[in-house]
Amino acid sequence: MEDIQIVAFRLANEEYGVNILNVQEIIRPTLVTRVPKAPNYLTGVINLRGNVVPVVNLRKRFGINKEKNNDNNTRIIILNVSDLKVGIIVDSVTEVQQITKEDIEEPNLIEFLDNKYVQAVAKHDNRLIIILYLQEILELGSENTVKTANSKE
Amino acid sequence: MNKSEYMDLFIEETREHLQFLNEGLLQIEKKPDDDGPINEIFRAAHTIKGMAATMGFEQITEITHKMENLLVKIREKDLVLSTAISDVLFGCVDTLEQMLENIIQGQKKEIDISYLITQLNNFENPVHISKIATINESINNSWNELNEYEHTLIVEAQKQNLNIYRFSINVSSDCVMKSVRVFMVFKSLEGIGEIIKSVPSSQDLEDEKFDNEFTVYFVSSKDKENIRKIINQISEISLENLEVYSYENTENTEKTAGGLEQEESNETTNYVKTKIHQTVRVDINKLDNLMNLVGELVINKTRLEQIFRTNDVASLNETVEQIDRITTDLQNVVMNVRMVPIEQVFNRFPRMVRDLSKELGKEVNLSLEGKETELDRTVIDEIGDPLVHLLRNAIDHGIENPEIRSGKGKNKAGTIRLIARQEGNSVVIIVQDDGQGISLNKIKEKSLEKGVVTNKELEQMDQNSILNLIFSPGFSTASTITDVSGRGVGLDVVKSKIQALSGNVYVENKEGEGTKFTIKLPLTLAIIQALLVKLGTEIYAVPLANIDETTGITDDLIKNIQGQEVMVLRGKVLPLVRLSEIFEAGGSEKPDEIYVVVVRKGEKQIGLVVNELIGQQEIVITSLGKLLSGIPGIAGAAILGDGKVSLILDVGTLF
Numbered sequence: 013m014e015d016i017q018i019v020a021f022r023l024a025n026e027e028y029g030v031n032i033l034n035v036q037e038i039i040r041p042t043l044v045t046r047v048p049k050a051p052n053y054l055t056g057v058i059n060l061r062g063n064v065v066p067v068v069n070l071r072k073r074f075g076i077n078k079e080k081n082n083d084n085n086t087r088i089i090i091l092n093v094s095d096l097k098v099g100i101i102v103d104s105v106t107e108v109q110q111i112t113k114e115d116i117e118e119p120n121l122i123e124f125l126d127n128k129y130v131q132a133v134a135k136h137d138n139r140l141i142i143i144l145y146l147q148e149i150l151e152l153g154s155e156n157t158v159k160t161a162n163s164k165e
Numbered sequence: 166m167n168k169s170e171y172m173d174l175f176i177e178e179t180r181e182h183l184q185f186l187n188e189g190l191l192q193i194e195k196k197p198d199d200d201g202p203i204n205e206i207f208r209a210a211h212t213i214k215g216m217a218a219t220m221g222f223e224q225i226t227e228i229t230h231k232m233e234n235l236l237v238k239i240r241e242k243d244l245v246l247s248t249a250i251s252d253v254l255f256g257c258v259d260t261l262e263q264m265l266e267n268i269i270q271g272q273k274k275e276i277d278i279s280y281l282i283t284q285l286n287n288f289e290n291p292v293h294i295s296k297i298a299t300i301n302e303s304i305n306n307s308w309n310e311l312n313e314y315e316h317t318l319i320v321e322a323q324k325q326n327l328n329i330y331r332f333s334i335n336v337s338s339d340c341v342m343k344s345v346r347v348f349m350v351f352k353s354l355e356g357i358g359e360i361i362k363s364v365p366s367s368q369d370l371e372d373e374k375f376d377n378e379f380t381v382y383f384v385s386s387k388d389k390e391n392i393r394k395i396i397n398q399i400s401e402i403s404l405e406n407l408e409v410y411s412y413e414n415t416e417n418t419e420k421t422a423g424g425l426e427q428e429e430s431n432e433t434t435n436y437v438k439t440k441i442h443q444t445v446r447v448d449i450n451k452l453d454n455l456m457n458l459v460g461e462l463v464i465n466k467t468r469l470e471q472i473f474r475t476n477d478v479a480s481l482n483e484t485v486e487q488i489d490r491i492t493t494d495l496q497n498v499v500m501n502v503r504m505v506p507i508e509q510v511f512n513r514f515p516r517m518v519r520d521l522s523k524e525l526g527k528e529v530n531l532s533l534e535g536k537e538t539e540l541d542r543t544v545i546d547e548i549g550d551p552l553v554h555l556l557r558n559a560i561d562h563g564i565e566n567p568e569i570r571s572g573k574g575k576n577k578a579g580t581i582r583l584i585a586r587q588e589g590n591s592v593v594i595i596v597q598d599d600g601q602g603i604s605l606n607k608i609k610e611k612s613l614e615k616g617v618v619t620n621k622e623l624e625q626m627d628q629n630s631i632l633n634l635i636f637s638p639g640f641s642t643a644s645t646i647t648d649v650s651g652r653g654v655g656l657d658v659v660k661s662k663i664q665a666l667s668g669n670v671y672v673e674n675k676e677g678e679g680t681k682f683t684i685k686l687p688l689t690l691a692i693i694q695a696l697l698v699k700l701g702t703e704i705y706a707v708p709l710a711n712i713d714e715t716t717g718i719t720d721d722l723i724k725n726i727q728g729q730e731v732m733v734l735r736g737k738v739l740p741l742v743r744l745s746e747i748f749e750a751g752g753s754e755k756p757d758e759i760y761v762v763v764v765r766k767g768e769k770q771i772g773l774v775v776n777e778l779i780g781q782q783e784i785v786i787t788s789l790g791k792l793l794s795g796i797p798g799i800a801g802a803a804i805l806g807d808g809k810v811s812l813i814l815d816v817g818t819l820f
Contacts, residue, residue, distance in 0.1 A: 047796065
């Protein structure tokens with residue numbers, strides 16, 4: 013992995029990050045239309061200036077049981093992953109952070125951390141930020157990143 | 166100069182000319198005495214040759230050159246067009262199409278054309294080649310270099326009161342790609358008349374085997390000034406020695422009989438060979454973008470109307486109405502631009518039917534009706550395959566062998582009618598054959614055998630339902646699997662494809678007399694009229710095209726038959742579906758005020774129970790995207806006037 017910039021956000025008690033190149037924009041919560049019979053982690057769709065964009069509930073995706081109502085800090089991060097626009101609901105957006113490659117640990121180097129949604133863990137200011145593997149979260153197939161991971165070994 | 170700039174043009178035009186070739190060949194096969202088509206295909210082959218040579222596609226040049234030679238002989242009646250010859254010519258066209266396809270895909274594959282070339286050579290009488298004038302080394306200032314054939318052409322032209330010109334074109338010596346200039350000259354000349362001959366020959370010119378000057382013999386209805394103007398539009402060349410030619414006596418056709426004349430002759434009107442299409446080629450993506458923008462405009466228009474209605478600002482009234490009108494007009498125009506005549510799809514069928522019926526030893530006449538009917542571009546792109554399938558079925562299963570047909574007292578040649586027409590907001594395409602029809606007993610047997618239905622189910626079915634079993638997955642009646650059809654992936658694919666286009670397909674059948682498939686498609690896919698309904702707190706849109714009617718009932722009218730809720734509507738039993746239960750939308754109907762939306766899916770009618778009817782609205786269909794695709798009952802989403810996203814019901818997959 014190289015130096016990256018991430019958008020860091022909070023969800024439940026953890027801090028997560030996504031590569032800033034995948035972030036299109038961050039918006040306040042808006043009305044979400046439920047889509048019946050959709051996978052349960054897909055909350056529904058929103059109207060983003062005339063575009064219909066699906067929204068993922070990360071709590072449900074990560075199996076966090078505790079639900080939380082939207083408050084003043086709740087945001088929807090609109091991501092652009094493999095030409096696909098999708099929103100994720102987060103508790104709050106903390107900051108944009110530069111992470112140097114020395115601070116990044118690949119998950120397979122960390123014992124007992126075996127989670128397909130985690131691409132890496134970044135150490136920063138004594139915090140640990142979980143960098144998410146968006147392709148896997150959105151079930152877009154995993155070829156690309158697996159290859160990069162292997163090539164690093 | 167960069168050749169790739171011309172690549173798109175080359176591909177488009179070659180495709181067009183290949184289509185001409187195909188059509189022309191079919192025509193002369195039917196009417197060998199008609200001179201029109203042979204000239205047309207000759208010209209098409211010639212144009213392809215010229216373009217391919219310029220672009221450096223040698224194989225295409227070679228094939229078309231040989232084709233041209235053969236066609237000349239046919240045109241001059243030195244050779245009678247036999248089936249064998251037309252087969253070879255068709256083979257050439259196929260190979261050319263294949264080559265073009267390779268070019269488009271950027272593959273540098275060489276196709277083996279030696280077989281075709283040998284065959285072409287066999288038919289072409291080698292003696293004839295000497296007749297086609299060899300290159301005259303010196304350009305002398307007389308008309309002597311014309312051979313007999315070219316003289317006849319000139320005599321013909323003169324009979325039609327056309328002007329005959331001879332002129333030299335001087336290509337400037339610092340021109341980098343002379344052949345391109347030549348090509349451009351030929352191209353613009355062909356636009357206004359006919360080139361009889363060039364010295365050196367066009368082949369040599371294309372290969373740049375000339376110095377800086379070449380001579381052209383040219384027939385046109387245009388006057389001198391016009392020609393001068395057109396030639397001078399091309400840079401790096403100049404026109405010299407423009408002479409008008411006339412015969413004193415057409416009977417006295419010796420090569421020296423020509424006299425020169427500087428006078429300009431009158432314009433004639435009976436020369437109508439040049440067709441000018443005032444069209445622009447536009448990338449389909451641009452049109453899609455335009456359509457999206459119009460879609461957004463429609464969304465915002467609806468919002469504006471809603472704001473206006475709730476706030477009632479009187480002064481806004483006029484503007485809102487204006488915007489409404491303009492948006493509607495704009496939408497119609499953009500929609501029209503996207504409309505393409507179905508001809509594009511139909512055109513490939515005569516050839517396909519010919520080949521197929523020949524292969525199967527059947528005689529089939531294909532009649533095409535309503536070729537000019539227009540459909541949205543996206544529908545056109547998708548409808549080809551289902552139609553091919555239906556036609557193949559008709560030829561393979563429908564039309565009987567000639568002997569059987571005459572035995573039955575039918576015309577030996579079967580007829581397949583392909584009809585397209587517009588009906589209101591839909592387009593109807595009919596594929597009808599006068600073959601043996603579908604045997605209901607065979608359907609029963611097959612569907613039992615394939616496990617499509619059980620015996621018990623079959624007993625309860627009426628004739629129509631049995632007939633519709635042919636659309637079930639895994640059903641195919643052909644007892645032997647042929648190359649053509651009968652691989653078990655048949656009509657169900659046709660049906661699902663058409664349903665994916667929001668259309669429907671019906672079948673009518675008369676055993677022994679033929680089958681008729683009717684496909685009904687919406688004119689356009691992007692913007693539709695829909696009825697908004699409320700389920701609990703959620704709003705859904707039901708496409709108006711699917712709705713037969715709406716009705717309000719009370720609770721006590723709902724009856725139960727074997728656990729299925731039904732109601733009686735004008736004496737007919739109508740099964741009911743509570744949408745809010747299917748979609749888990751919550752909210753229950755008031756018992757004294759239940760709304761039922763009667764929707765149609767093929768032959769079936771069903772009543773959708775909803776909480777509330779909101780009203781009719783124009784909606785723009787937006788896809789839900791990859792993550793949410795394939796949810797049964799949901800066709801997409803639409804953004805409503807208040808900015809909320811509403812889901813569009815897909816009646817086809819709902820039940």
